[in-house]
Amino acid sequence: DQQVKQNSPSLSVQEGRISILNCDYTNSMFDYFLWYKKYPAEGPTFLISISSIKDKNEDGRFTVFLNKSAKHLSLHIVPSQPGDSAVYFCAARGTGANNLFFGTGTRLTVIP
């Protein structure tokens, strides 16, 4: 059963506009959330994270929002750049767990 879901397999955005990638989870015990970015022929790389005690974390053009009551998080990229075109995975960790649960990924295409 998929505990972390990314319901949009793909997203296209014009350069300079905002990209919003969404992620839903089912396990209320998750206490830490991460976003990874993956280019073709490369492994995923860490992008940004957020603890469950926060509702927002910002790093440059990237902001992650967490809505615990809705079990929903989102990644905002502003402004979007062609180099942001990649597959984005959200991931979640349970308290005390070693494992991360990954979503299925969203392919973002930023159109110049």
Place this chain on the structure above:
Amino acid sequence: DVKVTQSSRYLVKRTGEKVFLECVQDMDHENMFWYRQDPGLGLRLIYFSYDVKMKEKGDIPEGYSVSREKKERFSLILESASTNQTSMYLCASRSGTARQKLFFGSGTQLSVL
């Protein structure tokens, strides 16, 4: 920068063959992981290791085994490859003190014919 190196970028094997996927990390990380990535399923954990000679099953360990004889090296073994093991395999490592920041290798695309 952390470097996680997977020995092969592409592998083609036949059904029933024993397959070894090798992974080496250069940052003295305690924890190492093997994931597989499949379309529509995301990344799923096969096995992980938190110390030399220690291993734990992940979500989908069936048909796989692992070996960690040295801290820097974590091997994934397919005892008898099957076509449903055709996938992208990703190795990752993490410091024991880092909060789940995984460093991934570039992946091995395995095709089992």
